[in-house]
Amino acid sequence: MWCCKQKSMKTIPGGVFMRKTECLAMILAGGQGSRLGALTKKIAKPAVPFGGKYRIIDFPLSNCSNSGIDKVGVLTQYRPLELHSYLGTGGAWDLDRNGGGVFILPPYAQEKGADWYKGTADAIYQNINFIEITNPEYVLILSGDHIYTMDYSWMIESHKMNKGEATIGVIEVPWEEAPRFGIMSTDKKGRITEFAEKPSKPKSNLASMGIYVFNWKFLKRYLEEDAKDSVSNHDFGKNIIPKMLAADAKLFSYAFDGYWKDVGTIDSLWEANMDLLKENPSLNLHDPLWKVYSVNPSLPPHYVASTAKVTSSIISEGAMICGEVENSVIFHGVKIGKGAKIINSVIMPFTNIGENAYIEKAVVAQNCEIGSGTKIMSEDNSVIVVPEGEIVLAENSNKQVG
């Protein structure tokens, strides 16, 4: 089940020994996440806080670490400062390893000039040098904006058993939602016969999770071809996979049946947070064998005062709760004043909520000051967002912020 077996040693320029890697993971973390609006004004989507103490990128990173993958490239581009400093040397995910660990890969300048990553496939293409040095058998492509816990080693195992050239992670979605996803049709053995991006009349309800295992040599050939194609969007879903299918390559599906959610929009981010509050949440964050790691803020257990009332919620370290919290996610270092009421909301790190404030169905980003007596809720039952560092006072509340 270990997917990083040591094979042979290879010296890279600089004299560092790097072991032959069985599987290298590449996390696409450069997206702007424009559909998250106000939440991603200052930070990249993978750095957006989630679930009381995490950031979105903790999920794929922890999955890699727990699946025994010890070399992970993180491709960054949009607003990378906070993301880079959060990743550090990767120690929080046990990925500060000799000759491995986390490699941060932002776009860089070459002799001919500098280029941004033009798409998911182009981002990988521009890092062919890095991958060649790592010298992997397989490359696992992940995305930095999904919430799930998954053991990739089983997927790689299945890829090997099928002797496939590529394996795509798929999940069953409700039929009515299928038109929002990339939909796969497969034969009985799981071999992919057809792929349709956001089909209006889906032939199946197996959606692509944006998780791919490729034989590196096979993928490299397609990336090089795609780079020459001037009309291509350089995107895995739109270009690379259809080209592979057209060439009748051996593409297999790997069905995942756990919790998986794309948190690319405000609504889905809010929903995914609310999913954690169910009596029996389908995403188990308390599994001692599959911990989701994150950078530790060194804060004490949270304090609930005698005036507090907390039900169906999750609350993290360093929070001080003096008011009422119902069905909400409270991050570390949040203060909630006496008489305040928080319902169906997500309050991100170090936000202060004044006394007698009322917040319903809102996502309040980090370091906000919500004045006493402020009322924050939307009139049309949509999720209301308060962007990072905002100061909201009672007199100008109830407006649509962000």
Add this chain to the structure above:
Amino acid sequence: MGIIDLQENDKLIKEMTAKRPLAAVPFAGRYRLIDFSLSSMVNSGMDTVGILLPTKSRSILDHLRSGKDWDLARKHDGLFYLPPAEAENGLRNGDIQSFYRHLDFIENSSQKYVLISGSRIVYNMNFENVLRFHQNTGADITMVYNMESTENTSGGTVIKTAENGLVQDIAVQAVTYEDAKVAMGIYLMDKNVFTHIVESCFSHGGTNFLIDGLMHVDDSYSIYGFKHDGYVARINSTASYYKASMEILNPEIWQEIFMNVDRVYTKVKDEAPAQYKKNAKATNSLIANGCVVEGTVENSILFRGVKVGKGVHVKNSIVMQKCDLQEDALIENVICDKNVVITHGKWLKGASNYPLIVEKGIVI
């Protein structure tokens, strides 16, 4: 450099120190006692810390490991373990012997000053102020004390100082009274002074650094007392442990100790945030990450990974790591050590001045 002396007297807190030194006793929902002195040292810019290990040292080694969580896993300096000295012909005990065995470590270090501390006291202090005081007064030795606000029957070291802070008397007393200046076991001195005291004390047959060393230094050394104004809790008995734990529930003290710019560090466990279910009810409590609360928690401290089942009532209690309180159980004035299971419907009650202690791993 800092040295934390873990060879401490733990006779009055037996139940919790049967298998661990006092320094490793869990405190405040997430920490172990050693975290407070160690974090204060780190936050004061001290990057060499020697840990004088007690004989029961496994839990300390497991807790501190490389020192990474305290930022002490460094190329130069960092965390050093000083194992206890074996008593030759078993005649002596006490910390002087261990200090003496490790004098070369202190002599070889590049630092000028030595700060000695124990681990039984809970505080969050920046020692830079102590150093400034030490330099301004021109003291040879500076000892830190605080003013006790209440009578304490587990005793302590009481000092008398002149107006300028010069220590005139040091006495170990069985009971300390209100407004006494009680030493906190923190001593700052030049490393040559320290070496000299340890050497002369050892060669004169001394065993204890405070009693045979400091109290008997010749008059050529001047000792000054530095007053610490912040919160201090001395843990030397079960009663004082329970009292200090309940004091941490005071939001002002919680704020002062933990939400300071200088944080208190501990071993990271990567637990998920605490989860409250539909019928949960919690008031005036500290609840750590990894807890799942379905019952009622009142004036209590829940450590990491505690499960409070449906219909459970926890009152005035301290429940340590990974305890499982199953449906309809009730505990009041109880200290549950790690991994205790209280099965369905069991009721346990201690007294408010003498809590009931359930030892590690017991199933009731």
